[in-house]
Each structure stands twice: as structure tokens, then as C-alpha cells.
Amino acid sequence: MQLDRSVIDGHNQQRIKEHQRKFEFVSADVANLDEVLQKLTAFNIAIPSWALGTGGTRFGRFSGGGEPRNLEEKIEDVGLLHALNRSSGAISLHIPWDIPKDYKATRELAAQYGIQFDAVNSNTFQDQPGQALSYKFGSLHHVDPKVRKQAVEHNIEVIRHGVELGSKALTVWLADGSSFPGQLNFRKAFQRTLESLQEIYQALHADWKMLIEYKAFEPSFYSTTIGDWGQSFTLANKLGPKAYTLVDLGHHLANANIEQIVSLLLMEGKLGGFHFNDSKYADDDLTAGSIKPYQLFLIFNELVEGMDARGMDHATGLGWMIDASHNLKDPLEDLMQSVEAIKIAYAQALIVDRDALNTAQEQNDVTQCQEILQQAFRTDVRPLVAQARMTAGGALDPVQLFREAGIRKTLIGSRGEKTVATGL
Numbered sequence: 001m002q003l004d005r006s007v008i009d010g011h012n013q014q015r016i017k018e019h020q021r022k023f024e025f026v027s028a029d030v031a032n033l034d035e036v037l038q039k040l041t042a043f044n045i046a047i048p049s050w051a052l053g054t055g056g057t058r059f060g061r062f063s064g065g066g067e068p069r070n071l072e073e074k075i076e077d078v079g080l081l082h083a084l085n086r087s088s089g090a091i092s093l094h095i096p097w098d099i100p101k102d103y104k105a106t107r108e109l110a111a112q113y114g115i116q117f118d119a120v121n122s123n124t125f126q127d128q129p130g131q132a133l134s135y136k137f138g139s140l141h142h143v144d145p146k147v148r149k150q151a152v153e154h155n156i157e158v159i160r161h162g163v164e165l166g167s168k169a170l171t172v173w174l175a176d177g178s179s180f181p182g183q184l185n186f187r188k189a190f191q192r193t194l195e196s197l198q199e200i201y202q203a204l205h206a207d208w209k210m211l212i213e214y215k216a217f218e219p220s221f222y223s224t225t226i227g228d229w230g231q232s233f234t235l236a237n238k239l240g241p242k243a244y245t246l247v248d249l250g251h252h253l254a255n256a257n258i259e260q261i262v263s264l265l266l267m268e269g270k271l272g273g274f275h276f277n278d279s280k281y282a283d284d285d286l287t288a289g290s291i292k293p294y295q296l297f298l299i300f301n302e303l304v305e306g307m308d309a310r311g312m313d314h315a316t317g318l319g320w321m322i323d324a325s326h327n328l329k330d331p332l333e334d335l336m337q338s339v340e341a342i343k344i345a346y347a348q349a350l351i352v353d354r355d356a357l358n359t360a361q362e363q364n365d366v367t368q369c370q371e372i373l374q375q376a377f378r379t380d381v382r383p384l385v386a387q388a389r390m391t392a393g394g395a396l397d398p399v400q401l402f403r404e405a406g407i408r409k410t411l412i413g414s415r416g417e418k419t420v421a422t423g424l
């Protein structure tokens with residue numbers, strides 16, 4: 001479904017007065033306004049192909065209507081998001097959930113919507129129909145070299161799909177671990193994982209990255225072989241310059257200081273990208289910024305400081321992706337809220353008075369340090385994000401326009417009430 005330009009213009013026309021009043025108010029105090037708006041306009045977050053339908057838990061799944069039935073409709077939905085917020089210009093595919101039937105047609109459809117292909121994700125955490133060997137006891141760390149070989153070949157096949165689509169990164173997340181003490185030899189499991197990743201690493205093209213995603217637990221409930229940043233960092237260092245860590249915000253133990261982890265991985269040149277979401281308890285995969293917006297701001301505060309220290313381009317220097325699951329909300333509304341929350345946190349980090357903060361830190365003026373950070377966090381930057389979005393051709397209020405235009409109703413009309421999207 002293509003959104004007509006006039007629909008967005010009409011929506012913005014109704015809101016322009018109120019927007020300009022709020023924009024003038026906040027921008028009056030933003031010293032680096034043009035830089036902030038330029039950076040916000042350039043900042044896009046990739047949409048996970050597996051989160052365009054209703055998610056579920058083991059206790060149930062309450063599907064909404066009009067969900068994408070295939071890869072083509074998933075690309076259309078990301079195109080819709082991008083038309084509304086001009087900040088979702090890429091899709092991250094998960095293989096085998098989204099195997100393209102015709103690479104050329106898939107590339108052309110994506111180009112039609114201005115959508116690129118971000119990292120491709122392998123899947124050795126499920127057994128596929130007709131699969132020779134099971135991943136019940138793991139994949140790259142499995143005791144059986146035949147199972148490891150099967151998993152390595154799958155990852156190499158995923159790279160092949162990515163190359164055909166113009167992707168430049170492979171994300172590897174492994175459910176490999178154990179659920180009972182004694183079940184696993186940790187040394188052998190880690191060494192086998194490293195050797196398997198080394199074989200996959202050899203298949204990477206020169207301009208590709210391998211993003212190693214760590215996770216503390218689930219579905220393994222005693223140990224996870226790549227369970228924290230340290231294990232992912234160690235593997236990335238042993239593998240080589242094309243290997244990096246991937247930080248999924250929901251994959252940490254309670255109260256982990258994620259912004260400090262991000263600061264170190266970035267300083268060491270081994271931070272590859274993010275899976276943004278939020279959580280109260282575990283890997284809840286909730287809307288970004290919906291539970292801990294201050295943490296999201298603090299993470300972007302470290303990113304802006306650390307990326308500037310390395311002279312990295314904010315928009316292209318790291319992999320920016322969402323990884324969420326929508327059990328209750330309309331998937332597209334939830335994704336638009338996540339993109340908005342991420343850009344708000346980024347905008348707040350861009351208006352932090354870095355010189356004043358540096359001076360206060362060097363003087364151990366703890367109170368002043370907090371005052372400076374919270375001045376930025378407590379600034380309502382939404383008009384800045386909206387201004388960047390509008391000048392890029394988007395809607396001033398994407399969620400409201402999605403509703404006003406009755407887009408979900410239209411999708412249900414063309415796809416039906418009971419359609420189910422592949423994914424989690």
C-alpha cells in the first residue's frame with residue numbers, strides 16, 4: 001500500500017501552526033540547531049522483518065488483522081512506516097522466515113519504497129521441517145561436529161542471501177547453552193563456538209561485518225554460551241576486524257549498566273550495533289523507551305560522546321535496528337513509537353552541553369554533572385524530531401495519521417482478518 005503525498009501534506013497542514021510554536025520555543029535554546037536537525041534527518045533505524053505481525057508468548061497469541069503474509073507485504077509495511085516517519089529506511093531479514101523467492105524482484109520492490117536491506121539474521125535456534133540434524137542441544141557449540149557443520153553451512157547460506165540483496169552484515173544470535181549444572185563443558189562449548197564462527201567468518205565478503213549478539217538467558221536457563229558482552233567481545237577479538245558485538249537491550253541481567261558496556265565496546269572499536277527495545281523484567285521485547293527512557297537517553301549520551309571521540313558518522317557508523325515483539329499493540333503503531341523514542345533519546349543526547357559536562361566531570365562537581373545531563377533529558381525535543389521528519393517528507397504525527405487514514409482497516413480489507421506473519 002503506497003501512501004499518497006497529499007495525505008501527508010494534508011495532515012501536516014492541519015498541525016503546522018501548533019508545531020511551529022513548539023518548534024520555535026525549543027529551538028531557541030539549542031545552540032547547534034542545524035547540526036541537530038541534519039543528524040536527526042540522517043538517522044534511520046532498521047525494522048525487523050519478524051516484528052511486523054502480532055507477537056505472542058507461550059501462553060498465547062492474540063493476532064490482529066491485515067498482517068503481512070509474505071516478504072513482499074513485509075517490505076510494503078516497512079515502506080509504509082518509512083513514508084510516515086522517514087526514519088525506517090531499512091529492513092532486517094531473518095532466514096529462513098524470509099527467504100526471497102526472486103532476488104531481483106525483491107530488490108526492485110524495496111527500492112520502490114526507498115528501503116534497503118540491513119543485517120541478515122541466521123536461525124539455528126529452531127529445527128526446520130526436513131532438517132537432518134536437530135539443534136535441541138545447540139548448534140555452533142554442539143558436541144556433534146555434523147550438527148556444527150550443518151549450522152555453519154546455514155550461516156554461510158544466509159550470507160549468500162544477504163549478498164544478493166545488498167546487505168552488509170550477518171547477525172548471529174545463538175540459543176546455545178544449558179539448563180542444568182553439569183550438562184555442558186563450558187570450555188569445549190566456547191571453543192567449538194569459536195571454531196564454528198571462524199569458518200563462518202571466512203565466508204564474509206571484504207566489506208561485511210559479523211554481529212555477535214549475546215543474551216543472558218532464555219531459552220537456556222542455566223548458561224548461555226554467548227551470555228554477556230564479555231563472551232561476545234572475546235569472540236569478536238579472536239575472530240578478527242570484521243567481527244563485532246551486538247547489544248540487544250533486553251539481553252542483560254537486571255540492573256546491568258548497559259550505557260557503561262556500550263562505552264567500553266565503542267572505545268575498543270568492537271561495538272557493531274543494537275537491537276532496541278525495552279523491558280521491565282527479562283527479554284520482554286517491549287516498545288523502546290516505554291519502561292526505562294532515561295536508560296535509553298544515557299546509552300545515546302555514551303554513543304554520541306564515544307562516536308565523536310572516534311570521528312564516527314552517527315547514521316552509518318553502527319547498525320541501528322529494533323527487535324521487539326507486539327503482543328498487545330498494532331505492530332506498525334508500536335514500531336513507530338519505538339522509532340520515535342529512539343530519535344528522542346538521540347536528540348536529547350545531541351543537545352547535552354558536552355564542554356560544560358566535561359568541565360564539571362574534571363572538577364568532580366557531581367551535582368552539576370547531573371544538572372547538565374538532566375537539562376537535556378528534561379527538554380521536550382519532540383518538536384525537533386518532528387521538524388526533521390517533516391522536512392524529510394514525513395508526517396508531523398505518524399501514529400495519528402496511521403489512524404486517521406484508516407491504514408490498518410485498509411490492510412485488513414486487502415489481506416483479511418486472520419493473516420499470520422512469519423516470525424516469532
Ligand code: LRH
Pocket residue numbers: 050121173213215248275283323424
Ligand atoms: C533473541 C533475539 C535475536 C533474534 C530473535 C528474534 O532473543 O533477540 O535477535 O534472532 O530475538
Ligand code: MN
Pocket residue numbers: 173213248275323
Ligand atoms: Mn535481538
